[in-house]
Amino acid sequence: xxxxxxxxxxxxIGFNARAFDLAEFYYLTxxxxxxxxxxxISYLKEKGQRLGINDVLKLxxxxxxxxxxxxxxxxxxxxxxxxxxxxxxxxxxxxxEWMMEVLDSHVDSLAAYVVVDSVVRDLGxxxxxxxxxxxxxxxxxxxxxxxxxxxxxxxxxxYTSVYRTAFIYKVWxxxxxxxxATTEYYMLGGFYGILVLLAVYNLLLFFSAKERFYIFYVLFxxxxxxxxxxxxxTGFQFIWPSMPFLNxxxxxxxxxxxxxATVLFGSTFLRMDEKHKTGWRLLWVTVGLNLxxxxxxxxKGQLLWNSPYYILPFGVVFVYALMILRKGDMESxxxxxxxxxxxxxxxxxxxxxxxxYIIYHILGVxxxxxxxxxxxxxxxxxxxxxxxxxxxxxxxAQQRIIQQLRDNEKIIExxxxxxxxxINKQKLIIESKNxxxxxxxxxxxxxxxxxxxxxxxxxxxxxxxxxxxxxxQESVKEIATARVxxxxxxxxxxxxxxxxxxxxxxxxEELKWDGETFECKKCGNDKYSKGTxxxxxxxxxxxxxxxxxxxxxxxxxxxxxxxxxxxxxxVYAKKGDVTAAELSTELDVRHNTxxxxxxxxxxxxxxxxxxxxxxxxxxSKLIID
Numbered sequence: 186x187x188x189x190x191x192x193x194x195x196x197x198i199g200f201n202a203r204a205f206d207l208a209e210f211y212y213l214t215x216x217x218x219x220x221x222x223x224x225x226i227s228y229l230k231e232k233g234q235r236l237g238i239n240d241v242l243k244l245x246x247x248x249x250x251x252x253x254x255x256x257x258x259x260x261x262x263x264x265x266x267x268x269x270x271x272x273x274x275x276x277x278x279x280x281x282e283w284m285m286e287v288l289d290s291h292v293d294s295l296a297a298y299v300v301v302d303s304v305v306r307d308l309g310x311x312x313x314x315x316x317x318x319x320x321x322x323x324x325x326x327x328x329x330x331x332x333x334x335x336x337x338x339x340x341x342x343x344y345t346s347v348y349r350t351a352f353i354y355k356v357w358x359x360x361x362x363x364x365x366a367t368t369e370y371y372m373l374g375g376f377y378g379i380l381v382l383l384a385v386y387n388l389l390l391f392f393s394a395k396e397r398f399y400i401f402y403v404l405f406x407x408x409x410x411x412x413x414x415x416x417x418x419t420g421f422q423f424i425w426p427s428m429p430f431l432n433x434x435x436x437x438x439x440x441x442x443x444x445x446a447t448v449l450f451g452s453t454f455l456r457m458d459e460k461h462k463t464g465w466r467l468l469w470v471t472v473g474l475n476l477x478x479x480x481x482x483x484x485k486g487q488l489l490w491n492s493p494y495y496i497l498p499f500g501v502v503f504v505y506a507l508m509i510l511r512k513g514d515m516e517s518x519x520x521x522x523x524x525x526x527x528x529x530x531x532x533x534x535x536x537x538x539x540x541x542y543i544i545y546h547i548l549g550v551x552x553x554x555x556x557x558x559x560x561x562x563x564x565x566x567x568x569x570x571x572x573x574x575x576x577x578x579x580x581x582a583q584q585r586i587i588q589q590l591r592d593n594e595k596i597i598e599x600x601x602x603x604x605x606x607x608i609n610k611q612k613l614i615i616e617s618k619n620x621x622x623x624x625x626x627x628x629x630x631x632x633x634x635x636x637x638x639x640x641x642x643x644x645x646x647x648x649x650x651x652x653x654x655x656x657x658q659e660s661v662k663e664i665a666t667a668r669v670x671x672x673x674x675x676x677x678x679x680x681x682x683x684x685x686x687x688x689x690x691x692x693x694e695e696l697k698w699d700g701e702t703f704e705c706k707k708c709g710n711d712k713y714s715k716g717t718x719x720x721x722x723x724x725x726x727x728x729x730x731x732x733x734x735x736x737x738x739x740x741x742x743x744x745x746x747x748x749x750x751x752x753x754x755x756v757y758a759k760k761g762d763v764t765a766a767e768l769s770t771e772l773d774v775r776h777n778t779x780x781x782x783x784x785x786x787x788x789x790x791x792x793x794x795x796x797x798x799x800x801x802x803x804x805s806k807l808i809i810d
Contacts, residue, residue: 208251213275217361283331317426408446440489471497490538523563690719757804
């Protein structure tokens with residue numbers, strides 16, 4: 186047992202052994218494309234002072250390191266720049282044009298130099314912080330010419346990056362690289378074209394079926410396109426080549442967008458919010474953990490791909506899909522396979538972000554793209570299965586409705602027959618009743634004619650009575666007024682005839698002008714309009730305003746005219762045998778005022794000897810001068 190443990194320890198040490206010396210040279214053959222192995226790559230961490238190419242050339246071999254058994258050499262400490270040295274040797278360098286491709290494009294800044302016969306040539310600086318248009322070769326990866334006509338070429342690369350970049354290099358014959366790159370771009374164009382068509386197709390399905398998961402599937406496909414173009418850097422090449430600052434922003438956003446879109450589609454497709462509330466809440470708790478890590482990564486320079494919780498939301502959806510599949514829900518079988526590829530693609534990117542490369546050949550480079558195609562394919566199959574099942578359910582429901590309608594039709598027909606018979610019987614009854622009603626109506630019409638005649642007679646009699654009543658009212662009023670004028674009334678009756686000043690002024694108007702009769706005292710004009718004061722009249726010709734008291738006993742009266750009327754009535758009724766003190770007490774008017782006005786009345790009464798208490802005009806003759 187001890188020997189076994191000791192052997193495993195030695196094996197572990199051997200695989201992780203790091204030699205402090207230059208790596209072995211890579212001998213180039215005549216093959217069209219050749220991957221430079223890790224044992225031929227030397228690296229140097231730049232600690233402290235910044236090193237230039239001349240400083241690096243002066244360093245001894247002991248400063249360099251290489252890992253002989255590493256499958257892929259990665260940038261384990263992104264906090265410091267790395268220098269990489271690759272030596273290419275062999276007669277094949279003399280016999281053709283060669284190109285060096287740096288396969289991992291997740292680099293902020295990459296300075297490249299080539300040394301031939303101790304002569305240093307600066308190949309320029311590229312990277313995600315540089316304008317894409319400044320590259321010599323417009324390719325998503327970094328490509329450099331390999332000098333020809335010599336047997337030994339040394340490349341130096343200075344890496345600055347926040348990513349755990351892989352140091353992977355491939356040497357191509359130029360015509361083979363052109364052929365491969367053209368094919369690669371055609372395939373990528375077809376790949377993204379298929380995804381765009383799927384997004385448009387499912388968008389149309391959303392407008393047709395009105396199901397939420399279709400629009401979330403469109404978001405999922407868009408997120409796949411987004412992540413794919415970020416990972417292979419075609420987005421930087423074709424969409425935002427002049428805005429390198431977007432690379433870092435999009436690198437942070439793309440994993441969050443992909444996570445939310447995938448979770449929304451998966452949970453909606455499986456109806457987790459309806460069927461499994463606990464699982465749905467757990468799902469969004471895991472999403473919340475990743476959101477916290479996202480904000481943490483913004484300050485610490487960590488991408489969400491590095492989150493230890495990133496796989497959890499996908500795992501929750503996957504486990505739930507597996508549970509409902511085991512319960513017999515065959516609708517989720519294609520979805521489950523598609524989600525397995527989602528987890529595979531997420532695992533590949535997360536491991537790569539952590540600097541762990543499981544495989545690195547053509548399948549390794551495009552493993553995520555392959556998983557995208559597979560998951561989109563199976564998700565489309567799942568959607569097609571859901572659409573087929575919805576269509577079958579709809580058709581089945583329609584058939585049930587049609588059968589129900591047919592049954593209802595038969596029932597309705599029977600009800601119609603029964604109802605018709607009943608209606609016919611009721612019709613006979615109604616006709617009989619109508620005959621009876623017709624007879625009654627005839628009788629009512631005759632009675633109505635008689636009532637109409639009686640009503641006309643009653644109306645005529647009412648008109649006669651109304652006229653007589655009006656004449657009677659006028660007679661009563663005239664009698665009451667006459668009685669007042671002839672002093673044949675008491676005080677209560679007098680107050681009812683002249684209840685206020687307005688009634689007194691109106692009486693003066695009728696007495697003075699006898700209705701419409703008017704003659705202006707100044708110009709003799711007989712046309713007038715309403716004047717200033719109660720019932721006054723204004724001449725339309727000269728404008729003279731004549732009050733109702735002008736030319737009467739009450740002219741220039743300085744106390745209420747109703748009380749003056751009453752004084753006139755008392756003096757006239759008692760033939761002047763009333764004192765001013767009695768009038769002042771009775772009317773609540775000053776003694777002097779009562780004395781003056783009663784004196785005026787007595788003087789007028791003395792001048793008009795012919796006025797008798799039994800005269801129908803009575804004391805009205807005393808009023809007008």
